[in-house]
Amino acid sequence: MAGSGYILALDQGTTSSRGIVFDAAMRPIAQAQEEFPQHFPDSGWVEHAPDDLWQTTLRSAQAALMQAGVTAAELAGIGITNQRETTLLWDADTGVCLYNAIVWQDRRTAALCRRLRDEGLEPLIRRQTGLLLDPYFSGTKLKWLLDNVPGARDRAEAGKLRFGTVDCYLIWKLTEGRVHATDATNAARTMLYDIHRGDWSDDICAALDIPRSLLPEVRDCAGSFGDTTLLGGSVPILGVAGDQQAAAIGQACFTPGMMKSTYGTGCFALLNTGDRAVQSQNRLLTTVAYQLNGQRSYALEGAIFIAGAVVQWLRDGLGLIQRADQTGDLAPAADAAQDLVMVPAFTGLGAPYWSPDTRGAVFGLTRNSGPAEFARAALESVGLQTRDLLEAMQADWPECDQTVLRVDGGMAASDWTMQFLADILGAPVDRPHGLETTALGAAWLAGMQAGIYPDQAGFAARWAAERRFAPVRDAAWRDAKYARWKRAVAATMSV
Ligand SMILES: Nc1ncnc2c1ncn2[C@@H]1O[C@H](COP(=O)(O)OP(=O)(O)O)[C@@H](O)[C@H]1O
Numbered sequence: 001m002a003g004s005g006y007i008l009a010l011d012q013g014t015t016s017s018r019g020i021v022f023d024a025a026m027r028p029i030a031q032a033q034e035e036f037p038q039h040f041p042d043s044g045w046v047e048h049a050p051d052d053l054w055q056t057t058l059r060s061a062q063a064a065l066m067q068a069g070v071t072a073a074e075l076a077g078i079g080i081t082n083q084r085e086t087t088l089l090w091d092a093d094t095g096v097c098l099y100n101a102i103v104w105q106d107r108r109t110a111a112l113c114r115r116l117r118d119e120g121l122e123p124l125i126r127r128q129t130g131l132l133l134d135p136y137f138s139g140t141k142l143k144w145l146l147d148n149v150p151g152a153r154d155r156a157e158a159g160k161l162r163f164g165t166v167d168c169y170l171i172w173k174l175t176e177g178r179v180h181a182t183d184a185t186n187a188a189r190t191m192l193y194d195i196h197r198g199d200w201s202d203d204i205c206a207a208l209d210i211p212r213s214l215l216p217e218v219r220d221c222a223g224s225f226g227d228t229t230l231l232g233g234s235v236p237i238l239g240v241a242g243d244q245q246a247a248a249i250g251q252a253c254f255t256p257g258m259m260k261s262t263y264g265t266g267c268f269a270l271l272n273t274g275d276r277a278v279q280s281q282n283r284l285l286t287t288v289a290y291q292l293n294g295q296r297s298y299a300l301e302g303a304i305f306i307a308g309a310v311v312q313w314l315r316d317g318l319g320l321i322q323r324a325d326q327t328g329d330l331a332p333a334a335d336a337a338q339d340l341v342m343v344p345a346f347t348g349l350g351a352p353y354w355s356p357d358t359r360g361a362v363f364g365l366t367r368n369s370g371p372a373e374f375a376r377a378a379l380e381s382v383g384l385q386t387r388d389l390l391e392a393m394q395a396d397w398p399e400c401d402q403t404v405l406r407v408d409g410g411m412a413a414s415d416w417t418m419q420f421l422a423d424i425l426g427a428p429v430d431r432p433h434g435l436e437t438t439a440l441g442a443a444w445l446a447g448m449q450a451g452i453y454p455d456q457a458g459f460a461a462r463w464a465a466e467r468r469f470a471p472v473r474d475a476a477w478r479d480a481k482y483a484r485w486k487r488a489v490a491a492t493m494s495v
């Protein structure tokens, strides 16, 4: 029986799983986190052991509850948020996965994607799913599993297997095989889901040879996803959203024109476009922002692969700093006469360039270039890449007079970077209290569904900026700086 006013958010990410307990006032009161191994069985391949995803999630849920002193009976519900696109395939009777989870970063289907593009499949995919034909998404990963795991295709055709993204797998495990469901935001990342009709695409499934019996039921982000009895009592799962969408929800980006940008290892920006699914002409993704009461809201999404990771590189690769936050002292001390430009294309460039083979570069080096200049260029590269995304978003949706950018993620703690971001965008940047917006988004979905948290308007009204960074530089500075960046990117891509 659901009890009083606590919500458990489960945040299953690429490198760790977290459980966070929120109280009735939506304050996080306890958190537990567990990392798990990454598997790289071949060049460009990235896998997770399904049992690691499940056990670290379960253990961090139990540990967070223990720490909070909250029992299952006191939980009003569970909200799940997750690394998106990562693909699992399991036996419908035993729940045993046929293979490791193929992670969103995995590039093993690059050649398959090229072949499908040559066969002319991309326009259909773009039209129906809002995505690009890229190994990033689940569709070709699932096809790979069916084509490469011995016996998989026969068992799939006999209706004996189930596919899911991580949310779906966790729901299956938590409900002990009673519920095979996902939410619209996760479905939207599979490359198999028609985001306009709100249903799996028979055309794409046919093109990829994917039996429909594998696919989960797609539900609203707030709704019933079954109950779990594995935490010491029966608790309903009431909220589900992919992690980037959950961050947009946690940031209360509920009206068209509102945008959030999450600065973790990489950066993911989502711009709410309301009930209009804006088709990008600039290689951004169109995706479901959230679905509530059967109503879909859409977003334009831009993904940058390297944001906080460039700071990690200064620390671990170059040894220029010991801690990430030292960049905040170094950057302002950089020689103003030197203007280093760093293009951190360590793993290629994401949106809007989508250039997987480009590698990084630094321009403008002198004999005096040192840690401070490198730190400044590294932090600036994050703001400059964000401007690339905003330029693409504005070109895709010119009628949007975009005014609000809300930031979160670990790197949003860097005041220097956030000020530079405001300056290079020529627009204010708002940073909320607490940068854990992803878990908050999942918790709010569940708590709102349970009736203990405010509705959308009430939740949005509670959002408060801890700090607003207002631009202090003029347009001439901004344009010159950005023009230099564009030249540096073009040069890097040409090498
Ligand atoms: N004060 C800071 N200045 C610059 N970068 C920072 C700062 N604090 C954290 N970071 C960067 O932010 C990233 C961590 O953010 P986090 O949201 O925890 O990432 P993820 O969830 O992707 O692991 C790291 O890459 C780190 O280098």
Ligand SMILES: O=P(O)(O)OC[C@H](O)CO
Residues within 6 Å of the ligand: 012, 013, 014, 015, 082, 083, 084, 085, 104, 242, 243, 244, 264, 265
């Ligand atoms: O687990 P994260 O925070 O790196 O997020 C991964 C994204 O959902 C991938 O699309």
